[in-house]
Amino acid sequence: MAKEVISILVDNHSGVLTRISSLFGRRGFNIDSLTVSTTDKPEVSRITIVVNDDEKVLKQIILQTARLEETRNIFVLNPANSLYRELLLLKVAADKSNRSELREIGGIYKAKIIDLSPGSMVFELTGEPDKIDAFLKMMEDFEILEMCRTGITAIERGGLSEHLS
């Protein structure tokens, strides 16, 4: 079992995400996260998925997804040469008594405070998933009101990816 990040370039059509998730549902592929957005080319969307499964399943995910008419390219990112980022929004109960402590922890992780109310605080943090996990660990001592994280989006370092050239 290994965590792998897969990039899928697809036609930017309505319904393409349904098609991908329908395939995953039918074949019983489990994924940890999925993000999708448009790219610099308006006709192309990029889907980033994180898979935590054995090599055989990973291979099936790639080959089955590659069969779809709307899949332009699919590849596994090399972890040694890739940048993984995720965005976290976290709402914590905060009042006079712990506001400065929270601010201090946020400062260490370079999390931004983007909302403040008499009873709460919202942090915004971008980073590698491990960093977000570590920040959340520290926040366990406080009362978390709401949380959402986007899942990983990823890109390779250096010039145009060998997978795309």
Place this chain on the structure above:
Amino acid sequence: MKLTGADIFVQVLIEQGVDTMFGYPGGAVLNLYDALYKASDKITHIMTAHEQGAAHAADGYARATGKTGVVLATSGPGATNLVTGIATAYMDSVPMVAITGNVGTGLIGRDSFQEVYITGITMPITKHNFVVRRVEDLAHTLREAFRIAQTGRKGPVLVDIPKDVTGAITEYVPEPPVQVEPVTSYDQAAVLHAAQLINSASRPLIYFGGGVCASGAGELLRELTQKAQIPATYTLMAAGVMGYGDPLNLGLLGMHGSYTTNKAASQADVLIAIGTRFSDRVALDPASFAKNAVRIQFDIDASEIGKNVDVDCSVVGDAAVVLKALLPHIQPATHPEWMRQLQSWQSIDYRPKDHSDRLMPHQVIGSCCELAGPDAVYVTDVGQHQMWACQYIRHVKDRKFLTSGGLGTMGFGYGAALGAQAALGRDQTVVMMTGDGSFHMNMNEACTAVSYDLPVITIIFNNQVLGMVRQWQTAFYGKRYSSTDPHRKTDYVKVAEGFGLKGYHCETLDEFRAAFAEAMASKKPAWIECVIDKDEKVLPMIPAAGNVEDIMMS
């Protein structure tokens, strides 16, 4: 020239060489049917009793000819009635274009009358599907559908067309059909590796499936078996590719394959899988299937490599192209010891017993083949009769044994047989074998056979029960025959007459032979009911997830 969407639809079908199609009209496709009415000199539209029958007919047409089958249905229930037919084609990689009407674009998403999200419903059972929202996209989308259906591993494509798109007008520019490029790429190093493994084998076995038929690789396959004297076994989807008199043809593999073929798979030292996917009806237990063999797999679809059973060497490519590349590297060889071993297994293999006091399935099928001649097309439904047909039909050739393998669709047969008959013409002998269970699902298509004078001869193996399910209940459920003995009182002769065709009731082989000969000579659709014993079994049988050690021979 400026045309309506409906006229463009017809023009593109003509462009693509469609001369016969199947379907059923309705509100959302009125414009399309109006355009077909005007083009009825160019395209024959066969209206079935039910959209499911139309979908199976398009499938049968495609299986019999290799051309893309076309089916048309209206929105809502018309579209959902296609679903089983599309799924059947998908599981067996049959090229089909299904066209559905839909409500107007302004009504989509509002639960309008006869509205259904058919592209959502068919997403997992099509190679691809489309909704055409603008008439300007219609011609291109339909052409794409035909291209996709025939490219690489073949399969069904659905195009959903809202009603207003069929009435809108745009510029139409004719285009010749795209010549579908066969997949010609393959990995030469892997081919050489495969050749080396085959050349060093002492107990080689070829195991082939529907991919060999789809790529027209039958001749090359026979060449490979001959050149290195390699025995071969096949799946349900590839019955008829090897000649029956050929000692290298071992017969069917898997759940209802012979003892010999299953034993051969377990004892082979090199297994060459060609155009087949190690399904659970062949590799019943994937962990022990061909466990003593180095496994080689050739398939056009990369996602099939190692999907169900791990392989040691693989080549992704069209079966014909890969075999052509492989053959020059295969050294002539013989395997006398292996052949002797196979013959000794054959000598103790299951043989059905003839009876003169009652009808036996293998004797009916044997007589049928003799009377129908070597060029008949056989179509089956699903169940015991299907397995008997595959085991005992002896004259089958490529594209002449049409059966629902992957999905196992009861009710497939009649529609498919009508599609094959429409494709090949009235002079072609088409025999449909069915059981009383399967036949009750779609016997309504008898009206289509009569309306279009399609002389399909239907043989109904009537054992009064759902024989295959009942066989499992006998073997594994303590003979608790839950819902498999329906006590139907159907009089097939009368029902046939009610539909306007001839019906025969047979209880002896002589009666059957007389009925079949008369039906053949009449060149009219007919039903021949053959009464068989309800305890008749399909043998041998290997239970699901078992292997040859678990085989049941009685």
